[in-house]
Amino acid sequence: MFKIIKYLMKNFVDREFEEVKGGFYDERGFYRTPNGSFWDLDKTYFNREGLDNHGGRYDEEFDYIPGPGWVEEYMCYEDEVEDIKNFFQKFGRDAEEEKQNNNNK
Numbered sequence: 765m766f767k768i769i770k771y772l773m774k775n776f777v778d779r780e781f782e783e784v785k786g787g788f789y790d791e792r793g794f795y796r797t798p799n800g801s802f803w804d805l806d807k808t809y810f811n812r813e814g815l816d817n818h819g820g821r822y823d824e825e826f827d828y829i830p831g832p833g834w835v836e837e838y839m840c841y842e843d844e845v846e847d848i849k850n851f852f853q854k855f856g857r858d859a860e861e862e863k864q865n866n867n868n869k
Contacts, residue, residue, distance in 0.1 A: 778817045781807045792826060 819831025
């Protein structure tokens with residue numbers, strides 16, 4: 765499965781949110797384009813294959829399924845862990861405390 769996702773991600777082009785002719789907001793608040801790509805509520809772009817820049821996707825129930833490199837304890841991708849740690853340190857919360865809170869859910 766991950767080999768297929770990596771192949772599909774090879775030519776991924778991330779796009780900034782932009783309304784386009786023929787686009788619309790669906791019942792979940794996602795913005796859909798005529799070619800099948802969309803932005804979710806967080807304004808994360810998903811290509812016409814339904815994948816974001818990390819290979820994550822939504823399933824049939826619209827639950828987010830992370831792609832390769834997801835770090836469960838920080839609820840983010842490997843390339844985002846340092847940003848998350850810095851965020852919690854900046855606002856007076858230790859990243860390890862946040863990690864413990866996520867593990868207790």
